[in-house]
Amino acid sequence: MGVATVYPAIHQDVALDIELVERHRCGDLQAFDEVYGRFGEMVYNLAVRLSRNREEAADLTQEIFLRVYRHLGSFGGRSTLKTWVFRIAVNHCRDRLSRHVLPMQSIDDGFEEGGLPIADPGRGPEELAVAADEGRRVTEGLARLPQVFREVVVLRDLEGLSYEEIAEVLGVRVGTVRSRIARGREQLRLLLEEGL
């Protein structure tokens, strides 16, 4: 009977990351395009939530990916490419947004840009309307959270990063991440209960 070696999914990700970086070092432009394909939407969403402004988020995403392109060759594989890209994204957003106070824009209008929620055959129009309204309220509450909490809540609840990944992205301990997520969610809960 043969013995099958099962590698955790993370190892497959790392192997793919290293392959992409190697191709980039060899001058394969397609490799960078694949990096954008994997993380472009995540980074744009993060930028939208942190800047609270879609136009600014587009500019930020563009600048973030230029940085990624410039430094991709020096990626050492000590973390996953995902956390590496997110680290660049968070640092760049912090840097840019600390210098400019932007006018807050309504960003719950994802419906305008093809961001329609997937139709659920089990939910009637009324139920869908309630869900959409709830989504709008949560988005508004999220925009009001202090940035330090907004970052972790977005990374955890919207982008689905684990506590360890968030700790790596932000350069803090897992315990700090756990505490910030809890405080961010609690503040959001209170905001929603107070009707914003």
Next chain:
Amino acid sequence: MNRHISTEQLSAYLDSELGFVEMRQLEAHCGACAECGSHLASMRRVVAGLGGVVRAVPPPALRQQIRRQVLQEVPARGLRGALEGFRLLLFTPRPALRTAAAMGLALVVGLFAVNHGPGRDAIPQVEPAPGLEVVTVNPGAPLAMLLTTSEVAGREFVWTETSWVQRGLEGETPVALVDAGSPRGRELLTRYSDLEFLLADGSPVVLRYNLQTVEIRSKAANRVLGLDTHPRPGSRHARTVSA
């Protein structure tokens, strides 16, 4: 577990970040304590609500825009790679090799200076008169390499005889002309206030803004370098001039 459960524990429980024993204790407590049960339920609703937030879709033009910018970066990256190689040669981690490399380089530079130093063809040195700046240009000097650049608002701008152009946009025709005094111009300057340095002498500035190449210029005729006749509150470049 007699005391109420902390927010941090409830939040970690919802993320399955608690150990088995702690999880069972929390569930038992929440089943018996109405306050903690209600807190957990309301926290669960928040997390579910966050999970249901509609994701923003990046504008389709963004990917093309990034591709174009990256293509413009390719030659610069080649040069940077060469410089990096040179740096590694000089600052290799082993001190003995580093010293040897530095001495070798000094020797080569010294020999070159001896062989190509001032001779019969050398340009005579003229003592400049006090207060005068003498600029000597050797024949064949690569003038095209002498670019005037400025790093403002996190971007690099290149002077192109008539205007400041954001690096990478040279040769592009702006799709919009923005007056610095117009609402859009003011909005742009609010975001990139440092641009006022470039606009101060009346030079137009071409930059990427909201995925478009735009040209911004200040039409105020009496705007002198560093002086703004309409200081905006909070602007660190604005000064009031009194008669």
